[in-house]
Amino acid sequence: MTNPPRPRRVVVLVSGAGSTLRAVLEAAREDAYGARVVGVVTDKDGIGALDIARECGVPTAVVRLADFESRALWDEAIARTIATFDPEIVLLAGFMRLLGEPSLERFGGRILNTHPALLPAYPGAHGVRDALAGGAKVTGCTVIVVDAGVDTGPIVAQAAVEVLDDDTEPTLHERIKEVERVLVTATLGRLAREGWTVSGRTVRIGAANPTTEESS
Ligand code: GRF
Numbered sequence: 433m434t435n436p437p438r439p440r441r442v443v444v445l446v447s448g449a450g451s452t453l454r455a456v457l458e459a460a461r462e463d464a465y466g467a468r469v470v471g472v473v474t475d476k477d478g479i480g481a482l483d484i485a486r487e488c489g490v491p492t493a494v495v496r497l498a499d500f501e502s503r504a505l506w507d508e509a510i511a512r513t514i515a516t517f518d519p520e521i522v523l524l525a526g527f528m529r530l531l532g533e534p535s536l537e538r539f540g541g542r543i544l545n546t547h548p549a550l551l552p553a554y555p556g557a558h559g560v561r562d563a564l565a566g567g568a569k570v571t572g573c574t575v576i577v578v579d580a581g582v583d584t585g586p587i588v589a590q591a592a593v594e595v596l597d598d599d600t601e602p603t604l605h606e607r608i609k610e611v612e613r614v615l616v617t618a619t620l621g622r623l624a625r626e627g628w629t630v631s632g633r634t635v636r637i638g639a640a641n642p643t644t645e646e647s648s
Pocket of ligand 1: 447448449450451452453481525526527546547548609612
């Protein structure tokens with residue numbers, strides 16, 4: 433009898449309420465999911481996501497920019513902190529800062545981000561607001577492999593959400609988040625179980641081991 437594959441070690445970075453984190457933690461209760469959350473790292477104290485992590489018994493670390501003399505020192509510290517959990521995959525789930533060179537050097541190609549718009553439309557911190565202001569009739573969410581740009585990395589998965597005439601930023605974001613939780617958990621599970629390759633802008637799930645060098 434062969435042993436089932438070991439679940440991939442995932443560190444989740446968060447800055448907010450943590451509903452996406454909660455969805456991933458719930459999915460990861462099943463061994464067959466293929467991923468387990470080994471640590472949660474935040475750039476803020478007192479956020480809902482930290483309570484959720486603690487409730488679920490997941491180790492946490494807070495790395496606040498204000499505690500460092502420079503952005504460069506914070507960049508080093510957050511990369512070091514993530515590394516202490518020895519992750520195979522790093523998931524940014526509502527993490528509202530850009531990761532710098534130190535994290536990209538260590539975990540490049542293995543960092544995923546979820547964004548509440550259909551990239552490449554409406555990148556940046558206000559994807560929902562910008563889609564509304566732009567008069568979009570359909571928006572949604574996108575999972576990308578993080579690169580050095582702002583929401584510019586290769587696209588892994590997307591899901592669409594209709595914009596309603598009376599939508600406000602909160603109502604639209606709430607509907608996007610419902611869809612996003614499903615997209616993120618399903619995508620993370622597939623990537624963890626099947627691996628992936630990136631060729632130029634094209635991400636293909638499957639036929640690769642996430643820990644090999646040519647693939648992520
Ligand atoms: C998601 O829409 C994510 O894309 C955005 O912030 C939201 C995270 O919400 N950047 P939560 O903290 O997981 O509830």
